[in-house]
Amino acid sequence: MDVTYEVGELATEIARVLGRAFPDQIWVKGQIRNLSRAQSGHVYFSLIDAAEVGDSAAAQLPVTLFASDKDAVNQALIRAGAGRMDDGVEVRIRGHVQHFPARGVVQLRMTWIDTDFTLGRLAAARAALLKRLEAAGHLERNRAIPFPPLPLQVGLVTSLGSAAHADFMETLRASGWAFRVSEVDARVQGPEAPDSIARSIATLQGRVEVIVVIRGGGSALDLAAFDSETVAVAIATSGVPVITGIGHEIDNPVAGDVAHVAAKTPTAAAQLLVDRVSDAARRLDAAAATVGHHARRGLRVAGRELDRRAAATAGVSRLVVRAASAQLGRSAIRIARASQLAVRRRSESLDLASTRLVPAANRFVATATDRLDGLEVRVNSLDPRRLLERGWSVTRNGAGAVVRSPSAAPVGSELRTTVAEGEIVSRVEEN
Numbered sequence: 001m002d003v004t005y006e007v008g009e010l011a012t013e014i015a016r017v018l019g020r021a022f023p024d025q026i027w028v029k030g031q032i033r034n035l036s037r038a039q040s041g042h043v044y045f046s047l048i049d050a051a052e053v054g055d056s057a058a059a060q061l062p063v064t065l066f067a068s069d070k071d072a073v074n075q076a077l078i079r080a081g082a083g084r085m086d087d088g089v090e091v092r093i094r095g096h097v098q099h100f101p102a103r104g105v106v107q108l109r110m111t112w113i114d115t116d117f118t119l120g121r122l123a124a125a126r127a128a129l130l131k132r133l134e135a136a137g138h139l140e141r142n143r144a145i146p147f148p149p150l151p152l153q154v155g156l157v158t159s160l161g162s163a164a165h166a167d168f169m170e171t172l173r174a175s176g177w178a179f180r181v182s183e184v185d186a187r188v189q190g191p192e193a194p195d196s197i198a199r200s201i202a203t204l205q206g207r208v209e210v211i212v213v214i215r216g217g218g219s220a221l222d223l224a225a226f227d228s229e230t231v232a233v234a235i236a237t238s239g240v241p242v243i244t245g246i247g248h249e250i251d252n253p254v255a256g257d258v259a260h261v262a263a264k265t266p267t268a269a270a271q272l273l274v275d276r277v278s279d280a281a282r283r284l285d286a287a288a289a290t291v292g293h294h295a296r297r298g299l300r301v302a303g304r305e306l307d308r309r310a311a312a313t314a315g316v317s318r319l320v321v322r323a324a325s326a327q328l329g330r331s332a333i334r335i336a337r338a339s340q341l342a343v344r345r346r347s348e349s350l351d352l353a354s355t356r357l358v359p360a361a362n363r364f365v366a367t368a369t370d371r372l373d374g375l376e377v378r379v380n381s382l383d384p385r386r387l388l389e390r391g392w393s394v395t396r397n398g399a400g401a402v403v404r405s406p407s408a409a410p411v412g413s414e415l416r417t418t419v420a421e422g423e424i425v426s427r428v429e430e431n
Contacts, residue, residue, distance in 0.1 A: 011101040018106065022097040028061065028108060029092040029117065032085055041067030043085070047108075050090055062107040063093070064100075069111050080115035083219025087191040092117035122220055126227050129254055133229075138236035142260045147241050148209040150280045151273055153180050155204035155211040155240075157197060160185040164216040164266040168245070171270035173402075177277045178387070182208055188215040193225035198234035205239050210273070213255065214245040214266035226253035235259050245269030291371050388420040406431050 005013065030047030037043050043065040052058035065073060077083060085091065092114035100107050133139055154172075158165050160183055172179045184203055187196035197213065204211050213235065215226065225231060226246050232254050235242045241260035246253050249264040256262030263269035388394075395403045395417045403409050409428050417424040 008101070011099060011104075014099045014106075015101075018097055018099055025094050025096055025111060026108075027092055027094050027114070029090070030061065031090050032087055033060070035085060035087050041070060043070060045085070045087075047091075047093075062105055063095070063110050064107055065110040073110070073113050076113060076115055077219075077221075080119060081219055082115050082118050083221035085113075086189075086221060086224075089118065089221055089224070090121040119220060122224065122227070126254055129227065129229055129232065130257065133232055133236065133254070133258060138233065138258055141236045142238055142242055142258060145239075145241050145260065147260065147276070149276075151210045151276055152178060153207075153209040154182070154273060155208035156181050156183045157186050157200040157204070157211065157213045158183075158215060158266075159188045162188075162216060164214045164245075168212070168214055168266045168270045171267055171274065175274040175277070177274065177281075179273070179277075187225075189218070189222055189225060194228040194230035197225060197231050201234045201238055201242070208240060210241050210243060210260075211238060212243045212245065212269050212273070213259070214269055215247065216266065217248040217251070223247050223251060223253055226255040228254075231255050232258050243269050243272060287371075385420070388418065391420075394418045 028047060031050045031053060033046045033048050035043065035045035045063050046060040047063055048058050048060050074084070077085070093108070093110050094112040094114075095108040095110040098107055098109050099105075130139075156165075156168065158168070165183075169181070172181065182204060184200040186200040187193040201211060201213070213231075215223070223246060226244075235244070235255055236258040243261045243263060244253075244256045244259040245263040245266040245268055246255060247265075252262075261272060263272055395409075395415050397403055397409060398414045398416075401408070403415065409415060409431060411428050411431050413428050415426045415428060417426065
């Protein structure tokens, strides 16, 4: 007669068989999927073979990292600079194979992680990606696009409200230049980040002169999105130059390798734009000074030429008069007539020269004036006061910080609103 097990009996038998088959802890490698962190402190996820990602029939192994083991694992990750575990990360972990009766599943109770394996996989993936990008001609593609001489229309891709976002915007505001920033909020960490960043870059195409992609510092796993092929290709194929400012000075993600310029930090990325605009303004000032100098020199040269020709004509006239007075008869008369003819010819030559020189000088001055007027219009267009005159305003709280949302102005706070003709002081009564 066949044996019939009670559910509890079968669970006990499965646990006993597993205990004999796996008496000690084992190492397992795979890619993390569906990671979740419970309020209890436990961490749950599944492991899947990296080669079978995307296969719905691929084998999965449930893994539990209890709170009692989590602190030690996290400390190991921090010491190695790897950061937190997350979906999509390849890991090599150690643990006990157990049967969990309450859910009727076989799982791995994780106790440790091989940080060298995780960092090594990240480095290997980065090297392989760089090879593919080089073969496709992507490493130099964005750098081949000319950088705008006056990059005032800026597209910003980042997590809005983050420290990186605040540092970048504050650097632009402190410069005093009239930057116009189109901001796009993007996920900058986790499995959804690569697609989010790529979509944001695509959204800004054709709307700005330069795109800036920034993120604050973090571990290797935190910055993994910027080592993804999705983000790298989006930057490389952008129709406008892309500046990256990702992490700390020591970080070097693939995104920076394909960008037009890779700044070390978000603040450095903003300062790069400020320096470019400042250099352009200096070049405009120098051009205006050069035009004025050449115009004044042209007028001086024309004036000296007119004086020289007038003096030469007067000298010839005096010479002819003296010769005429020293001669008698018909010879003297012929000489006098000849001198008069010479004077007339010299006068006509002088008139012709004046006719040519004066319009030429006037055209030179008019051209220089037009160029100066154009430069003045361009410079004036950068003046923030023009925006105020068009009806825009800037509202600050009592500490002087710009108010961007109602949450920054609680009830009772004092606000100061700057308009074109002065400042308005108000107090928030309802929000």
